[in-house]
Amino acid sequence: MQKQFTIASPNSTEHIKEINNLLTHELRDSGLKWRYEEEYPLLLSPTTHQQSTCVFHDNEVAAHANLFPRKLIHASGQKSFNIGLIGNVATSKKYQRQGLQYKLMEHLEKTALLQNVDALILWSDLYEFYQKLGFASTGREIRYMFARNPNAQSSSLDLQDVEELSDCELLQMLSMRPKMEWNLERSTSDFAKLLTIPNTSLYTSKKNQKISSFYIVGKGSDMQGVIHEWGTNDRLRLMHDIRSIILQTHLEGVQLLAPINLPSSFKQVFDTWATSKEEHSMCWAKPIGLNGIAAIKAIASSFIWGLDSI
Ligand SMILES: CC(C)(COP(=O)(O)OP(=O)(O)OC[C@H]1O[C@@H](n2cnc3c(N)ncnc32)[C@H](O)[C@@H]1OP(=O)(O)O)[C@@H](O)C(=O)NCCC(=O)NCCS
Known part of the structure; x- marks a missing residue:
C-alpha cells in the first residue's frame, strides 16, 4: 500500500460523520428516510465506534468496515466459539479497486485473531469479492x-x-x-x-x-x-x-x-x-485461528436470526 494510506479506528466526531456519509453513499439508494447509523444501533452509535476500522488517506476516510465480536454458544451451555461479524464494508468511489479492502480485511483478520476470534462471518451478494478474501458459503x-x-x-x-x-x-x-x-x-x-x-x-x-x-x-x-x-x-x-x-x-x-x-x-x-x-x-464465513474449522461447523448448525446479521 502506498505510504499516505493508514489503517486506524476513528477518533473524532468528524471521522464518525465521514464514516456515516461514506456508508450512506455507497450502501443506500438516495432518499433514505432516516440516518444510516440508526440501522446499526450496536455498531454505529456515537459510543460504539471502537468496532469501526478505517483506511485513511491523510485525514480522509477512504474505506470502512466493522468487526463485531460475538459468542456462539452450544445449547448445553458448556461450549462456545468467538465469532467476528463483519459488516458495513465500503470504499469511497474514488479509492475503489486500489486494494484498500484487501488491506483492511487482512488487518481485521489479525485484530480478530488477537481477540481469540475463531471464525468471521458476513452477509453479502458480492460472492466473487468475498471468495477472493477466503470466505465460503456456510449454513442453509x-x-x-x-x-x-x-x-x-x-x-x-x-x-x-x-x-x-x-x-x-x-x-x-x-x-x-x-x-x-x-x-x-x-x-x-x-x-x-x-x-x-x-x-x-x-x-x-x-x-x-x-x-x-x-x-x-x-x-x-x-x-x-x-x-x-x-x-x-x-x-x-x-x-x-x-x-x-x-x-x-x-x-x-x-x-x-x-x-x-x-x-x-x-x-x-x-x-x-x-x-x-x-x-x-445462510451466510459467508471464514475460519481463522486454531478452532476455525470447528467454529464453521458450529455456525452451520446454528441459525443467525435477522436482527443479528449486519
Ligand atoms: C466492494 C467494495 C467494498 C470493494 O472495495 P475495494 O477497496 O474497491 O476492493 P479492493 O480494491 O481491495 O479489491 C479486492 C479484490 O476484489 C475485487 N473487487 C473489488 N470490487 C469488486 C466487486 N464489486 N465485485 C467483485 N469483485 C470486486 C478487486 O478486483 C480485487 O480483486 P483482484 O485483486 O483480483 O483484482 C467497494 O467496491 C464498495 O465499497 N462498493 C460499494 C459498497 C458495497 O457493495 N459494499 C459491500 C457490501 S457487502
Whole structure:
C-alpha cells in the first residue's frame, strides 16, 4: 500500500460523520428516510465506534468496515466459539479497486485473531469479492412464501410498542425461538436496542397477558415484507398469525426465514401452508485461528436470526 494510506479506528466526531456519509453513499439508494447509523444501533452509535476500522488517506476516510465480536454458544451451555461479524464494508468511489479492502480485511483478520476470534462471518451478494478474501458459503436457510388469503380473518395479533417491553418479556421471546444446537448470544439490552431500528415491526400475541408468539418484520432498508425472527409457544396459531400479519401490513404476501434444521412439527405446518419455499445460503464465513474449522461447523448448525446479521 502506498505510504499516505493508514489503517486506524476513528477518533473524532468528524471521522464518525465521514464514516456515516461514506456508508450512506455507497450502501443506500438516495432518499433514505432516516440516518444510516440508526440501522446499526450496536455498531454505529456515537459510543460504539471502537468496532469501526478505517483506511485513511491523510485525514480522509477512504474505506470502512466493522468487526463485531460475538459468542456462539452450544445449547448445553458448556461450549462456545468467538465469532467476528463483519459488516458495513465500503470504499469511497474514488479509492475503489486500489486494494484498500484487501488491506483492511487482512488487518481485521489479525485484530480478530488477537481477540481469540475463531471464525468471521458476513452477509453479502458480492460472492466473487468475498471468495477472493477466503470466505465460503456456510449454513442453509429456508425462505417460505405465504400469499394473502382473501378469506383470512385477523387474529388477536398486535403491533407491539417496543418501549413497553420488560426485560422478562424480551427474555421470553428469545427463549420462544425454535431451538438450535448452537445460538448466537444476545443480551436483552441489545435486543431492545435492535428493536428500535427504523422500519422494524414487532407483532405479538398474548395468552393470559403473557406473550405467546412474536414475529419481527423488516429491519431498516432490509427485509421489508420478511418475517426474519419469530417464535411461539403455540404452534397451532402459526398460520393464523402469519395470515394476520399479511392482512395488517396490507401486503400481497410475506416471506418467512427459517433454519434448515427446523423441528419437524414446524416444518409440517409451513410445508402445508406455504405457497412456495426456497433454500439459500445462510451466510459467508471464514475460519481463522486454531478452532476455525470447528467454529464453521458450529455456525452451520446454528441459525443467525435477522436482527443479528449486519
Ligand atoms: C466492494 C467494495 C467494498 C470493494 O472495495 P475495494 O477497496 O474497491 O476492493 P479492493 O480494491 O481491495 O479489491 C479486492 C479484490 O476484489 C475485487 N473487487 C473489488 N470490487 C469488486 C466487486 N464489486 N465485485 C467483485 N469483485 C470486486 C478487486 O478486483 C480485487 O480483486 P483482484 O485483486 O483480483 O483484482 C467497494 O467496491 C464498495 O465499497 N462498493 C460499494 C459498497 C458495497 O457493495 N459494499 C459491500 C457490501 S457487502
